[in-house]
Amino acid sequence: MTNSVFDLAPLAAASNGGNNDPRLPRQRYVGCPQAPSKMPYTKYIAYDKQVPFEYPERTWPDKKLQRAPRWCSVDLRDGNQSLVNPMDSERKLRFWNLLVSMGYKEIEVGFPSASETDYDFIRMLIERELIPDDVTIAVLTQAREHLIHKTYEALRGCKRAIVHFYNSTSVLQREVVFRKEKEGIKQLAVDAAKLCKELEEDAHGIDISYEYSPESFTGTEPEFALEVCDAVVDIIKPTPEHPMIINIPATVEMTTPNVFADQIEFLDRNLKNRDSIVLSLHPHNDEGMAIAATELALLAGADRVEGCLFGNGERTGNVDLCTVGLNLLVQGIDPQIDFSRLHEVRKVVEYCNQVQLSERHPYIGNFVFTAFSGSHQDAIKKGIEARELAAASQNADLDSFLWQVPYLPIDPKDVGGTYEAVIRVNSQSGKGGMAYLLKVNHHLDLPKRLQVEFDKVVQRYADETKREVKDEDIWRLFKDEYLPVEESGKHPALADSHDATLEKWGRYRLMAANIMSDESSNDTIIKVKIQDNGMPDDNQEPRVRELSGVGNGPIAAFVNAISILGLNVSVLDYAEHALSSGGDAVAASYVECQIGDEPEEQIIWGVGIDSSITTSSLKAILSAVNRTQR
Numbered sequence: 141m142t143n144s145v146f147d148l149a150p151l152a153a154a155s156n157g158g159n160n161d162p163r164l165p166r167q168r169y170v171g172c173p174q175a176p177s178k179m180p181y182t183k184y185i186a187y188d189k190q191v192p193f194e195y196p197e198r199t200w201p202d203k204k205l206q207r208a209p210r211w212c213s214v215d216l217r218d219g220n221q222s223l224v225n226p227m228d229s230e231r232k233l234r235f236w237n238l239l240v241s242m243g244y245k246e247i248e249v250g251f252p253s254a255s256e257t258d259y260d261f262i263r264m265l266i267e268r269e270l271i272p273d274d275v276t277i278a279v280l281t282q283a284r285e286h287l288i289h290k291t292y293e294a295l296r297g298c299k300r301a302i303v304h305f306y307n308s309t310s311v312l313q314r315e316v317v318f319r320k321e322k323e324g325i326k327q328l329a330v331d332a333a334k335l336c337k338e339l340e341e342d343a344h345g346i347d348i349s350y351e352y353s354p355e356s357f358t359g360t361e362p363e364f365a366l367e368v369c370d371a372v373v374d375i376i377k378p379t380p381e382h383p384m385i386i387n388i389p390a391t392v393e394m395t396t397p398n399v400f401a402d403q404i405e406f407l408d409r410n411l412k413n414r415d416s417i418v419l420s421l422h423p424h425n426d427e428g429m430a431i432a433a434t435e436l437a438l439l440a441g442a443d444r445v446e447g448c449l450f451g452n453g454e455r456t457g458n459v460d461l462c463t464v465g466l467n468l469l470v471q472g473i474d475p476q477i478d479f480s481r482l483h484e485v486r487k488v489v490e491y492c493n494q495v496q497l498s499e500r501h502p503y504i505g506n507f508v509f510t511a512f513s514g515s516h517q518d519a520i521k522k523g524i525e526a527r528e529l530a531a532a533s534q535n536a537d538l539d540s541f542l543w544q545v546p547y548l549p550i551d552p553k554d555v556g557g558t559y560e561a562v563i564r565v566n567s568q569s570g571k572g573g574m575a576y577l578l579k580v581n582h583h584l585d586l587p588k589r590l591q592v593e594f595d596k597v598v599q600r601y602a603d604e605t606k607r608e609v610k611d612e613d614i615w616r617l618f619k620d621e622y623l624p625v626e627e628s629g630k631h632p633a634l635a636d637s638h639d640a641t642l643e644k645w646g647r648y649r650l651m652a653a654n655i656m657s658d659e660s661s662n663d664t665i666i667k668v669k670i671q672d673n674g675m676p677d678d679n680q681e682p683r684v685r686e687l688s689g690v691g692n693g694p695i696a697a698f699v700n701a702i703s704i705l706g707l708n709v710s711v712l713d714y715a716e717h718a719l720s721s722g723g724d725a726v727a728a729s730y731v732e733c734q735i736g737d738e739p740e741e742q743i744i745w746g747v748g749i750d751s752s753i754t755t756s757s758l759k760a761i762l763s764a765v766n767r768t769q770r
C-alpha cells in the first residue's frame with residue numbers, strides 16, 4: 141500500500157479548528173452566547189480532504205427538472221437486505237404485484253446467489269410467467285466468479301433481464317476490505333464483465349443487458365470511478381440500441397447534494413460511449429439528503445433512479461421513490477407512476493417490510509396533511525374556500541383545477557386521502573380550525589364574531605383536557621353551548637343530538653310560531669308558544685307562555701313579543717344559510733344580540749336550526765337569551 145486513509149488523521153486534527161481555529165473568521169452569534177462543544181469533531185475529516193474533487197465547469201445549477209427519469213425499484217433487493225426479517229416468498233410476491241400495478245418497469249428482484257429464498261423467488265417469477273412483457277427484472281451479484289455463475293443459472297428461461305454486477309471502488313474499501321491497489325480493483329470489474337459476456341453466449345433466448353456499479357462511489361475519486369466504468373464499458377460494448385446501465389451509488393451519503401451533482405455531471409460529460417450508457421443513480425440517505433441529492437443529480441444529467449418505496453433500505457434507507465415521484469407531480473411533471481392509492485401502497489409496504497412509517501413521512505405520514513396551529517388552519521380554510529370559488533367562477537372541474545392552498549403542497553385526494561385530517565384542533569389552534577370542522581363535518585358556517593366567541597369555549601376545553609379536541613368534542617361543546625334545548629332527532633342536522641353526556645338546560649324553548657302580515661300597515665304579527673322552564677335554580681314546573689308581538693319583520697315582532705317576559709333584546713347582526721338542499725332542507729341562523737339593560741347588558745350570540753328559516757332565527761334569539769341566563 142502506498143498511502144493509507146489513516147494518514148489523513150493529523151490533517152483532520154489540524155484542519156478542523158472549528159470555533160477555536162485562529163485562521164477562521166470569528167463567528168459572531170449576535171445576542172446568543174453559543175459556546176464550543178465537547179463533541180469530538182477532530183475525529184472526522186471534511187469530505188473534500190478525503191475525496192478532493194473540483195468541477196467548476198458544472199452547468200446543472202441553471203437547469204430545471206422537466207421529465208420523469210427511468211425508475212427502478214430495488215425494494216426486493218436493497219430494501220429486502222436491510223430488513224430484520226427479510227421477506228418470504230409470499231411477501232415478496234405481494235410487493236412485486238404492487239410495484240407492477242404502480243407502473244414500475246424495472247424491478248431488481250433479488251440477489252439470487254445470496255439465498256435460496258431469492259433464487260426460488262426469481263425462478264417462480266420466470267416459471268409461472270409472472271413477468272409482464274413490458275417489465276424487466278434485474279438481479280444483483282458481486283463481481284465474483286461463482287456468484288456470477290449462480291446468477292445466470294437463476295435466469296434460465298427468462299425473456300429479458302438486467303445482470304447487475306458491482307464491486308466497491310472506494311479509497312477506504314480498497315485498503316481495508318480488498319487490500320488491493322486501483323489496478324486490482326479495476327481488474328475485478330473487468331474480469332466480472334468478461335465472465336458475464338462469456339456466460340451470455342450460453343444464455344440462449346434471454347435478452348440480457350448489463351448494469352455495473354462502482355459501489356461506495358461517494359468514497360471513490362470520481363476520476364477513478366470513471367476509469368473503472370470505462371473499462372467495463374470496453375468489455376460489454378453497449379450500443380445506443382442495446383445500452384448498458386452505469387449505476388452511481390451513494391452507497392453511504394457522505395457529502396452535500398451539490399457535490400454529488402458535480403460528480404454526476406463530470407461522469408455525464410466524460411463517460412465513454414455516453415450515447416450507449418444509461419446513467420443511473422442509487423442514492424442512500426445517511427445524511428438525510430437523498431431526495432435533494434437525487435434531484436440535483438438528475439439536473440446534472442442522470443437518466444435513471446434506483447430506490448425504494450417510502451425510502452426503505454440499508455441504515456437510513458435508499459432514496460424514497462414515492463417522494464421523488466410526487467415532488468415531480470407537484471412541479472406539474474407526470475411522474476409516470478400511479479401514486480393515487482398511496483394509502484393502500486403504504487399498507488402493503490408496511491406489511492411486507494414489517495416496518496412502520498413515521499407520522500411525518502412526506503406525502504403519506506399520518507400528520508402530513510394536518511394543521512394543528514391556528515394560523516395554518518385559518519390559511520388552509522381560506523385557501524380551500526377561495527379555490528372552490530375560483531373554480532366555480534371559471535366553470536372548471538374542481539378535481540383538476542389548479543391546486544393553490546397554503547400549507548398543503550398537494551391535494552390529499554391525489555394520493556387517495558381525504559380532507560378529514562387536514563385540520564385538527566388542540567390548544568395551539570385558533571378559531572379557523574374549529575370553524576373548518578364545523579363547516580366540513582356539520583355544514584355550519586359560523587360568522588366571524590361567533591367563531592371568536594365559540595373559540596373561547598373550545599380553547600378552555602383544550603387547556604383543561606390538555607389533549608386534542610376531536611370533531612365529536614367540538615360538536616358536543618357546540619350543541620351544549622348553543623343548542624341545549626333542541627329535541628334530539630328532530631332535524632337531520634341534529635340527528636345525533638341524543639347525547640347522554642349533554643344535560644339539557646335553558647329556560648326558554650320555542651314550541652310554535654304563527655306569523656301573519658298586516659296588509660294595512662305592512663307590519664308582521666307574530667303569535668308564539670314558548671315553554672318556560674324557570675330559572676336554573678327554581679323548582680318551577682315548565683309553563684307554556686302564549687305571546688304575541690308586532691314589528692317590521694318576524695324578528696322584530698318576536699323581540700317585541702318576548703319583551704313581555706322582561707327580556708330586552710336588540711338584534712345586532714344576523715346570518716343564515718341552508719344546511720342541505722331539497723324538500724327536507726334545514727336552515728341555520730345565527731344572531732348576535734344585545735340583551736338586558738345597562739349596565740348589565742351583554743352581547744352574545746345564539747344559534748337556531750330548523751326546517752323553516754324564520755323559525756330557526758327565532759330559536760337563535762332564544763338560544764342567546766338562554767345563554768345569558770346560564
Ligand SMILES: CC(=O)SCCNC(=O)CCNC(=O)[C@H](O)C(C)(C)COP(=O)(O)OP(=O)(O)OC[C@H]1O[C@@H](n2cnc3c(N)ncnc32)[C@H](O)[C@@H]1OP(=O)(O)O
Pocket residue numbers: 218221251253254255281282283284287306307308317318328355391454
Ligand atoms: C452496498 C450493497 O448493498 S451491496 C449488496 C450487498 N448485499 C448483500 O451482501 C446481501 C447478500 N449477500 C450475501 O448473502 C453474501 O454476502 C454472499 C452470499 C453474496 C457472499 O457471502 P460470502 O462469500 O460469505 O462473502 P462476503 O459477502 O462476506 O464477502 C467477502 C469476500 O468477498 C469479497 N467481496 C465483497 N464484495 C465483493 C464484490 N462486490 N466483488 C468482488 N468481491 C467482493 C470481499 O473482499 C471478501 O473477500 P475475502 O474473503 O477474500 O476477504
Ligand SMILES: CC(C)C(=O)C(=O)O
Pocket residue numbers: 218280306353355356387389390391422424
Ligand atoms: C450494489 C449497489 C448499487 C448498492 O446497493 C449500493 O451501493 O448501495
